[in-house]
Amino acid sequence: MALTIVTWNVNSVRFRLDVLARVVERLRPDVLCLQETKVVDDLFPHLATAALGFEHRLAHGMKGYNGVAILSRRPLLRTGTRHWLDRADCRHAYAEIADDDGCPVIVHNLYVPAGGDDPDPQRNPKFAHKLRFLDAMADWSRDGAVASGRAVLVGDLNVAPLPTDVWDHQRLSRVVTHTPAEVSRLTGIMAAGGWVDAVRRMHPEPAKVFTWWSYRAADWRAADKGRRLDHIWVSPDLVPRVRAADVLLDARDWAPASDHAPVRVVLGI
């Protein structure tokens, strides 16, 4: 069977329901992981997303900020959420997705803190918190159970690790999302768990791959000052199962547009 997994920073799920429907129509995800849903669980649009075919849903949100959700056509066998660094932020939900053979795939959906503008952890507590968050993710990932078996980690990780993940490696190396402190931590998380970057597996360097373009550009496509902040990683067992990966660039134009484009991976399991 094929399992299609999509991750998208939706930037308010209630505000963008029509665009969400178009994304689903184009990408046909079995599992759709959202970040920045910006809604408490009681007000999550369960009816609207069920009508798109997602009978099984896990929402983990808060008022106005953050929030993640996992929407699935297949049953969610075991689900969970977790808070990081003793904060009430809603940045992590996970679920086991049922397959046809009794070998579920566990999907972790994460939203890493953006970290503010100043890349100095002494001056900027948001950046210090982001670095601590990434350190905590490495500790978590080092636990061998995390990336064992069939595991997928997706989300807005707010780090563009490779030189060709940004429009200008030199200039962005002093800009939050591409600083050496963040890049070394992200690669540390991957190494700690054995995670493999499924998108780069299919589109290796030096191809440029971006998933985010600022709202502030007059013409995002012409300027193309993008960054790859949204990721899909797989455990070693799933590496030979990665069939395809792509970014739905068109969605960056679908009004009202999110500043992030959806990312998709197709697994043959």
Next chain:
DNA sequence: ATGGTGGTCCTACCA
């Protein structure tokens, strides 16, 4: 060196 846009919810805060 600066300001540029967008979502949430009422005044700034966050991205």
